[in-house]
Amino acid sequence: MRGFSLKYVIKRFISAVFTLWIALTINFLLPRCMGGDPAEYLASQSAMGSLEYAELMKQQFGLDKSIFEQYILYLKELLHGNLGVSYMNFPTPVKDIILEAIPWTLLIVITSILISFALAWFLGTLSALKKGSFFDNAVVGTSFYIQSIPYFWVGMLIVMAFGYYLEWFPMGHAQDAAVTGGFLAQAGDIAYHAFLPVLSMVIVSLAGRMIMMRSNILQVFSEDYIVLAQAKGLKKGKILTKYALRNALLPSFTGLMLSLGQAVGGAIATELVFSYPGIGLTTMNAILSHDYPLIQGCFAIIAVSVVTLNFLADLIYPLIDPRVSLS
Amino acid sequence: MEKEIILSVKDLCVEYQADRGAVHAVSGVSFDIHKGEFFGLAGESGCGKSTIAFSIMRLLKGAASITGGEINFRGKNVLMFGKEELRVFRWEKSSMVLQSAMNNLNPVVTIGSQLMDAILAHEAVSREEATKRAEKLLALVNIDSKRLKAYPHELSGGMRQRVVIAMALALKPDLVIFDEPTTALDVVVQYNIIRRIIQLKNEMGFAILFITHDLPLMLQMCDRIAIMYAGKMVEAAPVEELMKQPAHPYTSGLLQSFPSLLGPKVRLKGIEGSVPDLITPPPGCLFADRCFARKEDCRKKVPEFEKIGEGHYCACLHKLRG
Ligand SMILES: Nc1ncnc2c1ncn2[C@@H]1O[C@H](COP(=O)(O)OP(=O)(O)OP(=O)(O)O)[C@@H](O)[C@H]1O
Numbered sequence: 001m002r003g004f005s006l007k008y009v010i011k012r013f014i015s016a017v018f019t020l021w022i023a024l025t026i027n028f029l030l031p032r033c034m035g036g037d038p039a040e041y042l043a044s045q046s047a048m049g050s051l052e053y054a055e056l057m058k059q060q061f062g063l064d065k066s067i068f069e070q071y072i073l074y075l076k077e078l079l080h081g082n083l084g085v086s087y088m089n090f091p092t093p094v095k096d097i098i099l100e101a102i103p104w105t106l107l108i109v110i111t112s113i114l115i116s117f118a119l120a121w122f123l124g125t126l127s128a129l130k131k132g133s134f135f136d137n138a139v140v141g142t143s144f145y146i147q148s149i150p151y152f153w154v155g156m157l158i159v160m161a162f163g164y165y166l167e168w169f170p171m172g173h174a175q176d177a178a179v180t181g182g183f184l185a186q187a188g189d190i191a192y193h194a195f196l197p198v199l200s201m202v203i204v205s206l207a208g209r210m211i212m213m214r215s216n217i218l219q220v221f222s223e224d225y226i227v228l229a230q231a232k233g234l235k236k237g238k239i240l241t242k243y244a245l246r247n248a249l250l251p252s253f254t255g256l257m258l259s260l261g262q263a264v265g266g267a268i269a270t271e272l273v274f275s276y277p278g279i280g281l282t283t284m285n286a287i288l289s290h291d292y293p294l295i296q297g298c299f300a301i302i303a304v305s306v307v308t309l310n311f312l313a314d315l316i317y318p319l320i321d322p323r324v325s326l327s
Numbered sequence: 328m329e330k331e332i333i334l335s336v337k338d339l340c341v342e343y344q345a346d347r348g349a350v351h352a353v354s355g356v357s358f359d360i361h362k363g364e365f366f367g368l369a370g371e372s373g374c375g376k377s378t379i380a381f382s383i384m385r386l387l388k389g390a391a392s393i394t395g396g397e398i399n400f401r402g403k404n405v406l407m408f409g410k411e412e413l414r415v416f417r418w419e420k421s422s423m424v425l426q427s428a429m430n431n432l433n434p435v436v437t438i439g440s441q442l443m444d445a446i447l448a449h450e451a452v453s454r455e456e457a458t459k460r461a462e463k464l465l466a467l468v469n470i471d472s473k474r475l476k477a478y479p480h481e482l483s484g485g486m487r488q489r490v491v492i493a494m495a496l497a498l499k500p501d502l503v504i505f506d507e508p509t510t511a512l513d514v515v516v517q518y519n520i521i522r523r524i525i526q527l528k529n530e531m532g533f534a535i536l537f538i539t540h541d542l543p544l545m546l547q548m549c550d551r552i553a554i555m556y557a558g559k560m561v562e563a564a565p566v567e568e569l570m571k572q573p574a575h576p577y578t579s580g581l582l583q584s585f586p587s588l589l590g591p592k593v594r595l596k597g598i599e600g601s602v603p604d605l606i607t608p609p610p611g612c613l614f615a616d617r618c619f620a621r622k623e624d625c626r627k628k629v630p631e632f633e634k635i636g637e638g639h640y641c642a643c644l645h646k647l648r649g
C-alpha cells in the first residue's frame with residue numbers, strides 16, 4: 001500500500017535542517033566579509049559623527065566581541081525568532097521590518113508564478129496539440145525572442161510605457177496612502193499597484209515554461225502508451241487528460257515548487273525597478289547601508305523559505321508520481 | 328476447405344516524408360490473413376514491418392502517408408473508415424501489442440485502470456462489471472487479480488507485456504497484431520509468453536499477425552509466413568513449404584543464416600551487402616545487389632509477386648524452384 005513512510009519523512013527532514021544550518025552559517029559569515037565598518041558609517045552619517053560614538057555603537061551591537069561569540073549569539077537569537085535590531089532604523093526590530101515587507105513580496109511573486117504556470121501549461125499544451133500551425137510557430141518564435149531579453153530591460157520598458165508615458169498605472173510603491181475608504185477600495189488600489197510588477201514577471205518567466213511544457217507534451221505524445229491508447233479506441237479528450245497531461249505536468253511540478261521556494265528572494269530585480277517595498281528592496285537597501293542584522297534577517301528568511309518548499313516538494317512528489325518510491 | 332479471409336491487404340504503398348525526399352517504406356505489399364490463422368511477417372530491421380502494422384490500425388503519424396492500395400477488413404476498406412467506424416474497428420475488431428515491451432503502458436496509471444479503459448470505451452458496462460472483466464483478463468495471462476492496482480513499474484517486463492496481451496484480448500477481437508512483442512525479453516520469458524499466446528489463440532479463435540525478425544521462432548509457430556525485403560514482399564508460403572522449398576534466394580539465404588537445433592550440421596551463411604536506399608531505390612529487383620542467383624536482367628526488370636503453388640507466392644525472375 002502507498003503512504004508515507006516515517007523513515008522517509010525523517011530522512012528528508014534531517015537533510016532539510018542540515019541544509020538550513022549551512023545556509024544560515026554562510027549568512028552569518030558573508031556580511032562580515034563585505035568590508036566597511038557599519039559603526040563608523042553610522043557615526044559619519046549622524047550629526048555628532050565621532051570615533052567615540054562609533055565605539056559606543058559597536059559595543060551596543062556586539063561588534064566588539066570575538067567572531068565566535070557573535071556566531072553563538074546569532075544562532076541563539078535566531079532560534080528564538082529574534083533577528084536583532086536594525087542599525088539603520090534603530091531601534092526597530094529586524095523582525096518587524098521583514099514582517100512588513102514579506103506580504104508585498106509574496107503577493108506579487110505568488111500571483112505571477114501562478115498566472116505564469118497556468119498560462120504556460122495552457123498555451124504550451126495548445127501549441128503542442130497544434131504543432132506546426134501558425135499559432136504554434138507564433139508561440140515558439142515569440143518565446144525564443146522574449147527569452148533572450150534581460151529582465152531589467154522588460155521591467156524598465158513596462159514602467160516607461162505604462163507608467164511614465166501612458167500614465168495608466170503607478171510607477172512604484174505598493175499602495176497609495178491617500179486611498180482610504182472600505183476594504184474593496186484598498187484591495188483595488190493594491191491590485192492596481194501590483195499589476196505592472198506582476199505583468200513584467202509573467203512576461204519574462206512565461207516563455208521558458210511554455211516551451212518546456214510544449215516539449216514535454218510532444219515527448220509524451222511520441223510514447224508508445226499514447227499510440228496504444230489511440231489504438232484502444234479511446235476518445236481524444238480522454239487520451240489527453242488521462243494518458244498525456246499528467247505525465248507532461250509531472251516534470252514541471254518540481255519547477256513550480258522550486259519557484260515558490262524562491263518566491264521570497266526571487267523578486268529583487270522587480271522590486272528595484274518598481275520601487276516595490278518587498279523583501280528584495282529591503283535586502284538591497286540593507287546591503288547598501290551595511291545593516292548586518294537586516295541583511296542577515298532577509299537572507300535567513302529567504303533560506304528558510306527555499307528549504308521549506310524543497311522539503312514540501314520532496315514530500316508531495318511521491319504522492320503524485322507513483323514511480324518515485326517513498327522509502 | 329478455404330477459411331474466411333478477415334484481412335486482405337492489396338498493393339499497399341506507404342511513404343515517409345524525410346528531409347532528403349520520400350522514403351518508400353512499403354511499396355506494393357499484398358497479403359491475406361484467414362480467420363484464426365497465425366500469420367508471420369518477417370524481414371530485417373527497417374524493411375517496413377511496423378509500417379504495415381500501423382497502417383492497418385490507421386495509426387501512422389504525420390510524416391507518413393498511405394499513397395496507394397487497400398486494407399480490407401471483412402470486405403470493408405479500413406482506409407475509408409469514418410471516425411466512428413474507426414473507433415469501433417480499433418480494439419473491438421483488431422488490437423495490437425507494440426514493439427517495446429516496456430513502454431506499452433502509461434507509467435502513472437494503474438494497470439487495472441488501463442485495462443478497464445479499453446472495456447469502458449467500447450461497452451456500456453458498470454465499473455464493477457469492468458473490474459471483474461479486468462480481473463478475468465489478468466487471470467488469462469496468469470497474473471494474480473490483486474495486481475490490478477499495481478503500477479507498471481511494480482511488474483517485471485514479462486508481466487507487463489502479458490498485461491498488454493490481456494488488454495489486446497479484452498474485447499475478443501478477430502485479429503491481434505503483435506509487433507515484435509518479446510524482443511526486449513529474455514528467451515525463457517519469451518518462450519512462455521508465446522506458448523500462452525498460442526494457447527489463447529486456440530481457445531478464442533482470433534487470427535494473429537505476428538511480426539518479428541526472429542525467423543526460427545516464427546518457423547515454430549506460424550501457419551503461414553511472408554518475407555519482406557526493402558519495403559516489398561519477396562515470398563509468402565505455408566511454413567513447411569517455405570522451409571523445404573524456398574523459392575526466393577533471399578528466403579533461402581535467411582534460412583541458412585540461422586542454426587537449426589535438430590537438423591544436420593551445416594555451415595552458416597550470412598547475406599552479404601546492405602539494404603538499398605529507400606529514397607531512390609535502384610531499378611529492377613531490390614535484392615539484386617546481394618543475390619547469389621543474380622542474372623543480367625535482374626537489375627532491369629522488376630519481378631512480379633506471383634503465385635507458384637498452393638498459397639505460395641514469390642517475386643523473383645529466377646526462382647529457385649518451378
Ligand atoms: N518517421 C519516419 N521518417 C522517415 N523514415 C521513416 C520514419 N519511420 C520509419 N522510417 C523508415 O521506414 C522504413 C520502415 O520502417 P519500419 O519501422 O516499418 O521498419 P521495421 O521493419 O518495423 O523495422 P524494425 O524491425 O527495426 O522495427 C525504414 O527504412 C525507416 O527508416
Ligand SMILES: [Mg+2]
Pocket residue numbers: 376377378426506
Ligand atoms: Mg518495427
